[in-house]
Amino acid sequence: MKSLQERITFPVIIGFVFVILIALIWFLFFNGNPSSKDFSSNADTEFTLQRSESGEWILNQAVVDTSRRIFDENGNWLSFDELLQYASTGEVNLVSELWGLRRQCPENVAYEQCNEIIRAFIADHYSGKDAEYLMKLFSGYLKYETTMREFEFSDKLSRSEKYELVKKKRREFFSDQDAKLIFGMEESEETYRDSLGGFLKNTESLNGDQRMLKYEEFRKNVYGQYYNTIKTREPKFNTYETELFIRDKELEKMNLSDRNGKTRIIREKYFGKDGADRMDTVYKEIEAREKQEKQTQNEETDWIQKNSNVKGEAREKALMEIRIKNMGKEEAEEYSRRLKYEEELKKNQN
Incomplete structure (x- = not known):
């Protein structure tokens, strides 16, 4: 496992959960356990979590020990506080990484079996209220996911109206704070798309420099805690083209020589002289x-x-x-x- 410094921007929780999947596969196929067919029929018994009389989670210790021997050799597990910090700034997208993990599951491992392995990971590596909170988030997401598979939208609704219904539905399963932790960046990106047209109209009378300043203020207001992550991830060429778009009114008014000169300055700003x-x-x-x-x-x-x-x-x-x-x-x-x-x-x- 990489040190914390090496994996700051890596989708941490799914990387850890993947440890359990690999360990499970290794244990089943190389350690004399029943065949994969037998595993498929017995997985519910092995991986459905139970509690002891003292309230502790009961885990399949063989799988846990195997994962530690193979993977936990270079550093510590990410702490609960660090995990929430990266999720809250958008550096870790829990939903997309969860689906990335599921695509790695062997064909014979069913949807619910993967979910139980994730629960086992949480119970083993986090304790007390931290484990309870993460388990609650995960269980809530599974219920939300099941509901949304069956949810139907009226064809009469606009895209933004449909998305508002999705946001409302999410808050039936999560508090507003938890919903923002899981879906916050996605929802802020949707807000950006919906409000960009209004921003462009309201600032069309400003010169290029003024409009660029207003644009960054607009993005900071929309993205909030995700702003730095958005800025870090956006490709330079996209940022360059966005600035040309923001300055389009100004550039259209220039003669050809001045317009080429201004465009050259903007290119050097993002890509250097070469x-x-x-x-x-x-x-x-x-x-x-x-x-x-x-x-x-x-x-x-x-x-x-x-x-x-x-x-x-x-x-x-x-x-x-x-x-x-x-x-x-x-x-x-x-x-x-x-x-x-x-x-x-x-x-x-x-």
Whole structure:
């Protein structure tokens, strides 16, 4: 197991739960236990948790001991407080990691069997009120998950109205605080999508710098405790394109030279001078190709109008000569293949 410092941003709880799954598989197939078929029929007996008279959870000790021998060699388990801290900032998404874990289950291990292994992990590695709290969260999520499989939305509802119903449903199973721990980042991202249009409209009269400042204020207000995680994870190119989008009104008002200069400054801000140079080269190549294609299309149209009686191979040969003249042989052939592909798509759509 990695040290805490090495796994700060790793989805911790699912990594730990995966330990139990691997240990289980190792124990069953390499330690002389019953066959996988027998396990499937006996799993409920082995992994359904029970309590002792003193209130302690009773676990399958062989599985627990095996997991410790194999995996717990380099550091300590993440504490309860650390686990909640990473979940509350969005560094760990408990729901998506849970589903990632389930995809790793062997085919013969049923849905409920995986759930019991997760419960066993919680009971073994957390104690007292901490274990009770995590067990309550997990059990609540299973009930919520079952309910939502059967929940039907009216077709008359908008996307935002449907999502509000989902949020309301979640709070039937969790307190508001617990719901935010499990679904908080997802819900803040939904709020961002719903309110972005209003922000853009309300700030369209501001200059670029002012609008960028307002945009970051807007995101901080929407994302709250998840803001730093969002900022850390977003790809540079996405951030770059977002700034161009936020500044679009300002850039449209500039002449070509000033607009190119401003765009260059923004590129260097995110990618440095070398990165901006490479982007300039790519965009120039794209622009040159677009001009070539536009010129080719105009010449082809002109030729067809003047030679409307020419059909078949003679027509295709003449058009290819125009393409080769403007683009070169290799690009002309690629362009022709792309046109045919687009024509086939249109036919299939009709």
